[in-house]
Every structure is written in structure tokens, then in C-alpha cells.
Amino acid sequence: MSAPVTLSAHELTRRHGANLVAVSGVSLELRRGEVLGLLGHNGAGKSTTLQMLTGALPPDEGTVTICDFDLAKEPERAKACIGFLPEHPPLYKDMRVDDFLLFAARLHKVPAAKQAEALALAKQRCGLQDCSRKIIGTLSKGYQQRVGIAQAIIHNPAVVVLDEPTVGLDPAQIRDIRTLIRELGDSSSVILSTHLLNEVENLCDRVIILQHGRLIFSGSSAEMLANGNMEDAFLQITESGAAGK
Amino acid sequence: MIYTIAKKEFRSLFAAPSTWLMLALLQFLFAWFYFARMDDYLQIQAQLAHLDNAPGATIAVAAPLCGALALMLMLLIPLFTMRVIAEERRNQTWVLLLTAPVSAAHIVLGKFFGLLALLAIIICGCAAMLATLLLGTHADLGLMLANLGGVLLLAASYAALGLYLSALSKQPIIAASSALGLSFGLWMLEMSSSDNRSFLRALSPNAHFQNLNMGLINSADLIYFALFITTLLWLTIRQLNDERRHGL
Numbered sequence: 304m305s306a307p308v309t310l311s312a313h314e315l316t317r318r319h320g321a322n323l324v325a326v327s328g329v330s331l332e333l334r335r336g337e338v339l340g341l342l343g344h345n346g347a348g349k350s351t352t353l354q355m356l357t358g359a360l361p362p363d364e365g366t367v368t369i370c371d372f373d374l375a376k377e378p379e380r381a382k383a384c385i386g387f388l389p390e391h392p393p394l395y396k397d398m399r400v401d402d403f404l405l406f407a408a409r410l411h412k413v414p415a416a417k418q419a420e421a422l423a424l425a426k427q428r429c430g431l432q433d434c435s436r437k438i439i440g441t442l443s444k445g446y447q448q449r450v451g452i453a454q455a456i457i458h459n460p461a462v463v464v465l466d467e468p469t470v471g472l473d474p475a476q477i478r479d480i481r482t483l484i485r486e487l488g489d490s491s492s493v494i495l496s497t498h499l500l501n502e503v504e505n506l507c508d509r510v511i512i513l514q515h516g517r518l519i520f521s522g523s524s525a526e527m528l529a530n531g532n533m534e535d536a537f538l539q540i541t542e543s544g545a546a547g548k
Numbered sequence: 549m550i551y552t553i554a555k556k557e558f559r560s561l562f563a564a565p566s567t568w569l570m571l572a573l574l575q576f577l578f579a580w581f582y583f584a585r586m587d588d589y590l591q592i593q594a595q596l597a598h599l600d601n602a603p604g605a606t607i608a609v610a611a612p613l614c615g616a617l618a619l620m621l622m623l624l625i626p627l628f629t630m631r632v633i634a635e636e637r638r639n640q641t642w643v644l645l646l647t648a649p650v651s652a653a654h655i656v657l658g659k660f661f662g663l664l665a666l667l668a669i670i671i672c673g674c675a676a677m678l679a680t681l682l683l684g685t686h687a688d689l690g691l692m693l694a695n696l697g698g699v700l701l702l703a704a705s706y707a708a709l710g711l712y713l714s715a716l717s718k719q720p721i722i723a724a725s726s727a728l729g730l731s732f733g734l735w736m737l738e739m740s741s742s743d744n745r746s747f748l749r750a751l752s753p754n755a756h757f758q759n760l761n762m763g764l765i766n767s768a769d770l771i772y773f774a775l776f777i778t779t780l781l782w783l784t785i786r787q788l789n790d791e792r793r794h795g796l
Contacts, residue, residue: 357647358646358647358792359643359646359647361792361793361794375793378649378792379649379650379651380649381649382647382648382649383649385647387643387647389640389643391640393640393641393642393643393644394641395560395641396639397560397563397564398559398560398563402559406552406556407644407648409549409552410549410552410553410644410645410648410649410650411648411649412549412649454644
């Protein structure tokens with residue numbers, strides 16, 4: 304693959320307190336047009352890794368480079384290239400959908416002339432056309448999740464980071480969001496963490512698996528599928544990882 | 549960018565029902581004080597008329613009212629400042645600002661000015677009430693404006709203090725109570741000092757407000773307020789930068 308690298312992380316480490324290591328020595332690379340799936344058991348360090356990639360949490364060691372900008376040295380330029388949906392969508396519950404999304408667009412330096420267009424596109428992509436004037440707090444969980452995704456993509460970032468994007472959605476909504484992620488994967492790079500293995504099978508070009516904060520597998524989803532189905536492969540990798548520890 | 553954040557901050561403070569409740573309570577208390585003061589003044593007015601250079605309505609009514617307003621704002625501002633950073637942390641909306649391409653200075657100044665706009669509206673409401681004095685008497689406009697300016701500076705100082713304490717904590721209630729405790733402590737420094745020249749008294753924003761309350765615009769007081777506000781805003785920016793580098 305020769306597409307340009309949009310995000311690379313080198314030896315990321317994060318400790319909570321003196322002894323507890325949440326993430327240790329994780330390196331990864333992402334190219335334009337790639338969808339990367341991040342797998343792992345609960346507490347494996349998925350969310351912590353994603354937070355470090357987006358600048359929400361400073362790493363204790365290691366560096367993150369986004370679109371050739373070092374996240375620690377040129378945070379403003381690097382952060383402009385990234386859209387992030389955290390585990391808990393960062394929504395101001397008392398704002399209207401339109402006002403909130405416009406605020407997110409302004410925060411990410413979308414030029415004033417293009418804001419209306421960006422707003423319309425983000426709403427259309429996330430199926431929010433009918434919710435413009437609604438107050439976010441009154442929306443259902445699934446719609447709130449969509450608003451969360453809309454704020455992450457409104458500035459058309461080169462890298463989209465989604466932490467469990469389909470949690471709490473109904474099957475039809477999951478299908479819509481997956482279509483959206485595939486669409487995003489054409490123009491940008493996407494990283495998503497998930498527990499749903501069929502999601503990975505359907506969406507991701509590459510997969511990495513974390514266990515106890517360490518990277519134990521990195522390869523294409525085709526490689527994982529080679530020895531049977533995804534679930535067997537995942538369990539085999541994580542269990543042998545646990546045995547090897 | 550500062551404007552974007554300030555506007556959002558102002559609008560979300562203004563959209564909260566609790567803000568309206570507090571505004572209504574403040575107006576009610578202020579109106580009550582106003583009538584009580586007015587009543588007192590009218591009772592002694594006949595005796596005052598015999599004096600040469602008798603105190604006018606402005607100094608007898610407006611100045612003490614501004615003193616009361618300063619005290620009420622001191623109690624009220626921590627309730628606003630706790631929402632500004634600490635509550636965003638608890639509601640996990642802070643991540644949005646943290647991962648956006650915005651510097652800590654822009655966040656802090658945006659939040660400060662958004663809050664200040666709301667405080668200015670509160671003060672304007674009270675100023676409008678004081679302006680009714682103009683209907684019945686020949687008020688001392690200079691004294692009144694010095695008082696209102698003083699209240700605004702004092703409110704800005706308490707807001708900067710509250711903002712810093714809000715940046716230090718994850719719990720809104722801790723942010724509010726520590727801001728209230730500290731501003732009350734500073735107020736006590738002024739109240740308890742027997743000597744007008746004492747060093748401790750000079751630390752208190754309220755002591756510097758006293759001069760403006762008497763209509764005395766002193767450059768030393770203005771410099772004090774500017775220093776107090778900029779120091780606290782700078783500390784807040786530093787705190788947020790440290791947090792971005794090392795985590796909270």
C-alpha cells in the first residue's frame with residue numbers, strides 16, 4: 304500500500320499510579336483510506352490508547368504523529384486533523400443539535416463560509432435532518448450517539464477515531480452507522496474500537512488486538528479469517544497471549 | 549476562537565433554569581434592600597435638610613446598595629464558576645475542548661469573558677433600578693458610575709478566582725465551596741482589619757472596592773484589580789497546560 308500515513312503512534316505508554324500500567328509500548332500506523340479495528344477484552348487499554356491518540360490524555364512515554372504534525376509539539380495543527388468520538392459522547396445536553404454541531408465546527412476551525420454546508424453534510428450522513436431544533440438531552444441514546452459521531456466528522460478530518468460507535472444502537476441504526484464508517488473509510492482513515500467481531504469482519508481492513516495494555520496481534524482481517532471464523536481467531540489469539548504472559 | 553467559546557458559555561449559562569432563578573432572587577433581594585434604604589433615607593431627610601452639605605440620595609442609598617450587591621455577587625459567582633470547568637469535566641464534555649485545536653489560553657479567556665458578559669447583565673439590571681433615583685432627585689452620577697464599575701471589577705476578580713479553583717477540581721461542588729470559602733476569607737480580611745493601612749487588608753479585593761464605593765477612583769486600586777484578575781487567569785491557563793502535558 305502506498306497511500307500516505309495519516310497517523311502513527313510510537314511506543315505509547317500510560318501508567319495509572321506507580322505500578323498499574325494501562326498501556327505499554329503500543330505502536331501503530333494508519334494510512335489514508337484504511338479502517339483499523341481495535342479489539343481486546345474489557346480493561347485491555349483500548350479507550351486509553353484512543354484517548355492518547357487524540358490528545359485527550361497525554362502519554363507518559365511515546366509519540367503520536369498526525370498528518371506529519373507531532374501531537375505534543377504542534378498540538379493545534381495535529382488536533383485539527385482528527386475527529387474523536389469518546390466512549391461517552393461529549394454532548395452539551397442543554398444545547399440544540401444545530402447549535403452544538405456549529406459550535407463543534409467553529410472549534411475545529413471550519414471557515415465561516417463553509418459551516419452551513421458542513422453542518423448539512425454531517426447531519427445528512429448521520430441521519431439527523433429531522434432533529435435540527437431538538438435539545439440534545441431529550442434525544443434517545445441512539446440519536447445522541449449519532450450527534451456524537453456528527454461532531455467528530457463535521458470538520459472532515461483526515462483521521463476519525465471512534466470508541467465503540469455502535470454501542471446502544473438498534474440494528475437498523477447499526478447498519479446505517481456501518482455504512483457511514485465504510486464511506487468515511489474511503490476518504491479518511493478510521494480507527495474504531497469494538498467488541499463486535501462481525502463489525503470488524505465487515506468493516507476493517509486491518510485489526511490490532513490489545514491485551515493487558517500490550518499489543519499482541521496486528522494484521523489484516525483476511526489473516527485473521529484465514530484460520531476459520533473471526534471469533535475463533537480472536538479467542539485463540541487472546542488465550543495464547545494470556546498463556547504466554 | 550475566544551469569541552466562539554465566550555458566546556457558547558454565555559448562551560449555556562443563560563439557558564439554564566438555575567441561572568434565571570438566581571437572577572430573580574438577586575433582583576428581589578436587591579429591590580428589597582433598595583426600598584429599605586429608601587425608606588430610611590426619607591425618614592431622616594427632613595433632619596438632613598437643616599445641615600449644610602447634607603449627604604444626598606446617591607451616597608445614602610446607591611453606595612450602600614452597591615456594597616450589598618458586591619456581597620451578593622460574592623456568594624453567587626462560585627455557583628456559576630463551578631459549572632464552567634469542573635462540571636464539564638464531570639459531564640465528560642471537557643474532552644471536546646481538550647481534543648479540539650484550541651489553546652488553553654483561548655479556552656480560559658473565552659470562558660472568562662462569557663461569564664463576565666452574564667455578570668455585566670446582572671449588574672446592568674441593578675443599575676437600571678438605581679437609575680430610578682434620577683427620576684426623583686438630582687443624583688451624583690460620578691459616584692454611581694464609580695460604584696457600578698467597582699462592582700464589575702470585583703465581580704470579575706471573584707470570577708477569575710472561581711475559574712482557577714474550577715480548573716483545579718473535578719467535582720463542581722468542591723470548586724464552588726472552595727471558591728466561596730476563599731472569597732469569603734478575603735472579604736473577612738477586609739472586615740477584620742482594624743487598621744486601614746494593614747498589609748493583609750490590601751490583599752482583599754473588597755478593600756479596594758471600598759475606595760470606589762466612596763467614589764474614589766485610585767489608580768492603585770485599578771492596578772490591583774488588573775493584577776488580581778490577570779494573575780488568576782494566568783494560573784488557570786498554566787494549570788490547564790500542565791494537565792494537558794501530564795494529565796490530571
